[in-house]
Amino acid sequence: MASVSGVPIWPDAGIRSAWLSQWQLPSLSVGIQIGLFKLLDSNPGLTSAQISESLKVSKRGIDALTAVLGALTFLECRGGAFHNSVETSLYLLEGSQFFWGHMLMGRPGSEASALHRRLHDAIVHDQVDPGAVNEWEAGSLPDPERAAAITRGMHSHSVAPAMALAASPRFKALNVTKLLDVGGGSGCFPIAMAQANPAFKGVVMEIDTVGKCALEFVAEAKVSEQITTIARNMFKDAWPTPAEGFNGVFFSNIFHDWNHAQNTHLARSAFNTLAPGGRILLHETLLNDDSTGPFVAAAFSMHMLVYTRGKQFTFKELQELLTSVGFVDVQVFPTYSFYSIVHARKP
Numbered sequence: 199m200a201s202v203s204g205v206p207i208w209p210d211a212g213i214r215s216a217w218l219s220q221w222q223l224p225s226l227s228v229g230i231q232i233g234l235f236k237l238l239d240s241n242p243g244l245t246s247a248q249i250s251e252s253l254k255v256s257k258r259g260i261d262a263l264t265a266v267l268g269a270l271t272f273l274e275c276r277g278g279a280f281h282n283s284v285e286t287s288l289y290l291l292e293g294s295q296f297f298w299g300h301m302l303m304g305r306p307g308s309e310a311s312a313l314h315r316r317l318h319d320a321i322v323h324d325q326v327d328p329g330a331v332n333e334w335e336a337g338s339l340p341d342p343e344r345a346a347a348i349t350r351g352m353h354s355h356s357v358a359p360a361m362a363l364a365a366s367p368r369f370k371a372l373n374v375t376k377l378l379d380v381g382g383g384s385g386c387f388p389i390a391m392a393q394a395n396p397a398f399k400g401v402v403m404e405i406d407t408v409g410k411c412a413l414e415f416v417a418e419a420k421v422s423e424q425i426t427t428i429a430r431n432m433f434k435d436a437w438p439t440p441a442e443g444f445n446g447v448f449f450s451n452i453f454h455d456w457n458h459a460q461n462t463h464l465a466r467s468a469f470n471t472l473a474p475g476g477r478i479l480l481h482e483t484l485l486n487d488d489s490t491g492p493f494v495a496a497a498f499s500m501h502m503l504v505y506t507r508g509k510q511f512t513f514k515e516l517q518e519l520l521t522s523v524g525f526v527d528v529q530v531f532p533t534y535s536f537y538s539i540v541h542a543r544k545p
């Protein structure tokens with residue numbers, strides 16, 4: 199028995215943690231290289247803004263690094279101020295007789311040094327990996343094979359959380375009957391919702407080549423009567439209007455890809471698409487209130503630092519963003535394997 203009502207009988211938390219553990223070692227080696235532990239040794243209690251100013255590196259980068267090091271307990275955060283832990287003072291400070299750095303920094307050209315370099319370049323030079331994000335921003339993935347490969351990857355990452363969300367009583371209680379899934383990838387969320395509720399209708403708004411892949415997933419799941427796609431660049435093109443009757447606008451793993459101005463545009467566009475009473479729903483892995491964990495959220499934020507313009511958020515950050523464009527009644531509930539839904543109503 200692999201699943202109950204489509205929801206896997208065992209969460210993928212171990213897989214997700216293993217995937218994101220790729221950032222553990224680079225966090226230590228980059229922390230040593232940029233002089234973070236040395237700085238906190240001579241100036242304990244700096245905030246991330248003060249650290250970024252002292253080291254002359256990106257604040258977004260330091261936020262991601264301090265989050266991971268905090269989650270791993272190599273840094274302690276007290277009231278927003280960072281201190282080296284005892285373990286860090288013993289083993290990560292150059293000059294200590296117990297310094298581990300010569301082992302952790304790896305040999306030039308080793309696998310470890312490739313991720314180290316990416317993280318270092320993101321923090322020191324604000325340099326994002328030139329992968330999908332530039333094409334996403336332009337709203338175009340012209341190579342259909344590449345679009346299919348990215349969509350398959352996202353599907354395997356998201357299909358279990360999608361099934362769990364569709365089965366969640368708290369999601370069902372929101373009574374979303376017509377959903378716009380913005381940047382919906384394979385469409386796995388509305389597909390799961392359609393399978394759980396024959397009256398449900400969903401529209402996946404995607405880059406054209408990705409939308410074509412989504413239609414294949416929709417056909418395979420036999421929900422073509424309930425799910426359609428529209429090809430749109432969510433940053434440049436017109437969004438559906440309230441006349442189209444969406445009572446939910448859904449974003450899964452979308453806000454974590456983009457900066458504040460871009461997310462404000464997305465939230466405002468969702469607001470304008472919904473009729474009064476409709477809800478925006480954000481499916482994200484949330485950081486705790488002081489942004490120092492849990493590890494999976496912190497490491498996911500580091501992944502976003504290197505590959506996108508975004509980060510993971512605290513509930514409060516998303517609450518502020520949603521209320522800034524007019525949403526009210528912002529609420530949150532946990533769903534599956536580190537994910538939560540943050541939702542809010544258009545008054």
Ligand SMILES: C[S@@+](CC[C@H](N)C(=O)[O-])C[C@H]1O[C@@H](n2cnc3c(N)ncnc32)[C@H](O)[C@@H]1O
Pocket residue numbers: 333334335336337338352353355356380381382383384403404405408430431432433449450451452455
């Ligand atoms: C991180 S994936 C999330 C996919 C899906 N929501 C999930 O959680 O599995 C980001 C998605 O946003 C889509 N996307 C990126 N830029 C876009 C744009 N400018 N307009 C429409 N969709 C876009 C991508 O094609 C991709 O499917």
